[in-house]
Structure formats: structure tokens, C-alpha cells
Amino acid sequence: MSEVKAAGGGLRERKKRATRAALAEAAVRLAAEHGAEKVTVEAISAAAGVSVRTFFNYFDTRDDAFVVVDVDTGARIRRAVLDAPAGLSPLEAVRDAMAAELAEAEQQHELWRLQAEVLHASPHLLARGVGAHMAAEADLADAVAERLRAAGGGDRRGAGPGSGATSGTTPGLYPRLLASVASTAVRASMDYWSTHQEEAAFLDVFHEVFRLLAAGLPAPSA
């Protein structure tokens, strides 16, 4: 079921990662050219030089190939949130963790840009993207809850179940909200930026979005 191991030095792991990347890239390029709905699994597989059956060894769904997310992004963000300076608010910690990750992702400029176009062209895939990030969202909520717990020390008003979480229990309302809102913020930033690529840099949009969130989404005229 699309098992994917973390970075390993072995030749096997390396090849698997390469194949997965090749499939994802082929999917995005074909979708950018012909439209996502017109791209069959057969075409993607052929472009990547593997059989159709193999495609489904890497992705559970055709659409997953367009949305591909680096598997250990979640783990890195979790760590960044936990390791962030104690002075930062949860929102700031999450912002910085995501910014670092996005800056990295933006390095493969062309492919990322193509993907943004593809996702923007068919909202259907945007939703799939949200789904792909949903597990990561849960992890993020956990990380936030744990950070709260660490910061709160003995007296952890609002960190226990109800608005936070003890490690091992399910996160409360606040961590979940923060995680989902932050994910949405990324999506909104990408969506806006993908239609204004010439006017603004993505990271500028991203930071403006978090500024608005931290300010409580006040009317822009005020």
C-alpha cells in the first residue's frame, strides 16, 4: 500500500525513491501539458518507464501522483516546531517551520510551479492535496500540543485534553485548529500566488498571510 521508507543509503531505497520521483514528475508534466483529467495511469507509467501495475505499487490513486508530498516533510516540521525557541508563540513556531520547508520546496522552482498550475487548474486535485496533508496535519497538531505541554510545565492551563494534549492522548481543540488553519494558510497562499506569480514572491505572500492570522484577521481597511 504505497509503503515508503525514510531516507536510506541502500541501493534499493535509492531506486525506489527515484522511481517514485520519476512517476510524480511525469504525472505533473503530462498534466501541465494535456490537463490532469486527460492523463491516464498508462501514460504516466510509460513516461516513467515502468509498468502500470508498478505505478499502483507507489501510489494508491492516480491523483496522488499529482499531489506528491515528500514523505518526511511531516517529521521535519514536527521537529522544527518542537525545537523552535521558547519565546515564539505556537503560531510563529509553526510559521517558521513551514517557511523553512517551503523555501526548500521552492528550490525545484520549475516543477513546483508546474504543480501549482496543475492543482490550481483542477480544484479537484487541490482537495486531494488537502487530503494528502491531513495526516501531516494530525502530526502537526500533536507537535503543537507537545510544545504547549513542554512550555506550560507543571501548570499547563489549556494544554491538556480540551485545548491541548498530553503526549499520547488525542490533541485538543487549539492544536487541531492551529494545525488546520496553518495548512489552509499555505494552501491559500499558493492559490493566490499562483495567479500573481509576477507581482509577488511566494514567501512574501506566505508571511503576509501569517501576519493577518496573528492579528486576528482584522478588516484590511482598519
Place this chain on the structure above:
Amino acid sequence: MSEVKAAGGGLRERKKRATRAALAEAAVRLAAEHGAEKVTVEAISAAAGVSVRTFFNYFDTRDDAFVVVDVDTGARIRRAVLDAPAGLSPLEAVRDAMAAELAEAEQQHELWRLQAEVLHASPHLLARGVGAHMAAEADLADAVAERLRAAGGGDRRGAGPGSGATSGTTPGLYPRLLASVASTAVRASMDYWSTHQEEAAFLDVFHEVFRLLAAGLPAPSA
């Protein structure tokens, strides 16, 4: 392609709405009982007393049946946002519009509850729900932009493209962000509430979420 007309007195329209509702209800009930993935279109169609082909006359996708959203919810919310008292902030206007809509939805208590369970059980469908609300999200962004334009009058700092929108142009960053964050807030509320139905009323969770948003998502301990 899943054409659905607004409320009409004709016998034809009435029957279409009834069939659609019957299909959606059958889908949710079957999913709640057997798990969403195990429910075939054939089973849903049989339960609703129509042919498989007819199912696809009402829904583009099997999953759409689980996620069904009242088609003119979007229009009602738009109107509520525009008609809200001038003293309310955009966030408050959106909150109240959504609260009214959700209070209405909660009237079919049992079915709504079942649906919440089904969606929560398979995150896959939650994502589909987001997708279903995506168009509504764009409408909401438009409404927010228009409200800003109306409130700002001649001097509409931040309402024009860039952070708002003139009616007819595509919404700026702020309206899009507000719309997507508000939608996410609803989703987060439902998600949390669906695991705490005994402890808290849904609308209480909902209002707490918007309180947190308006406060800029501060750490709960502060």
C-alpha cells in the same frame, strides 16, 4: 452533469430533489453501517430505488453522495454576509452567516451526526468535503470582497485587488484567506466535536474556534 435546480414548485423538481435526498441519505446510512469504502454505487442505488445509471445522473462521483451539500447554502451565506450589520467585522459577519446555516443543518440531527461519523471515519471523504465546499469558498471570498468594498466607500484601502476586490474582479488575498480559514474552522469544529459529542454542543465549539481566530490564535496558556 449533476445539474440541480433551485427550489421550484413543479412536481418534476420536487421529485428530483427527493431522489437526490434519498440517494444521499441511503449513502450515509449504508456508510455508517458498513464503512464507506465497502458501499458500492449499486447498493446505494438499490436502497434509493433507482438504477445505477440514475445515480450518476445526480452525482458525478460515488463519494459526492456522502458529502452532499445543500446547493443554495452558498447563496444564502453570501446574502447573509452582505446583509450583516455594518458594525460587524468581516470575520464576525462570516461567523454569524455560517452559524445560522449550521444551526439549520443540525436540525436533521440524526443524519447530520451520522454523516459526521462517516466523514471522520475516512479522512478521504473529509477532503472530498473540502472540495465540495471549494466553489462555495470562492463565492464566500467574493461576498467578503464586496462587503469590504461597500464598507470602504470611496477610499477602500485594502479592498481592491491585492487585499480585497472590486465586484467582478478576482478577490484579493484577504477575502480568500478569510473564506478558506472560515471553512477550515467549520471543518476543525466538526472534527473535534465528532469526537466529543457528549461533552460539548457543536455550536459552542464553533464559537470558541472563532473566538480563537479573532484573538490571533494565541497560546491557550497566555
Place this chain on the structure above:
DNA sequence: GGCTAATTTTGCACGTCGTGCATCTTTGCA
């Protein structure tokens, strides 16, 4: 009631998706 036109439902054929299973090939290791 009966007739006609419009709309809806239905069956059928077809292509694509996604999965289980058996087999073959490649990799890792001694």
C-alpha cells in the same frame, strides 16, 4: 380522457481505475 412534446430514467457498451495473486527479475549478502 387522450395526444404530443419535453424531460427523466434506464440498459448497454466501453474505457479507466484499483487490487489480489502468481511469476519473474533484481538486489543484498555470504
Place this chain on the structure above:
DNA sequence: TGCAAAGATGCACGACGTGCAAAATTAGCC
């Protein structure tokens, strides 16, 4: 080199989703 583990492939099969044309239902009219 030879053996064991893991991945790739082909094949069969059920389910999804769509176009098309025929049958059934409804609305409007006499």
C-alpha cells in the same frame, strides 16, 4: 557464484464513470 528477500510485471476481475439511444413519466393542451 548461489541463495534469500524484495521489487516489478502480467493477468484477471470488480468497481467507477460516461456516451448513447430506447423506454417511461410528466406537463400542457384539446
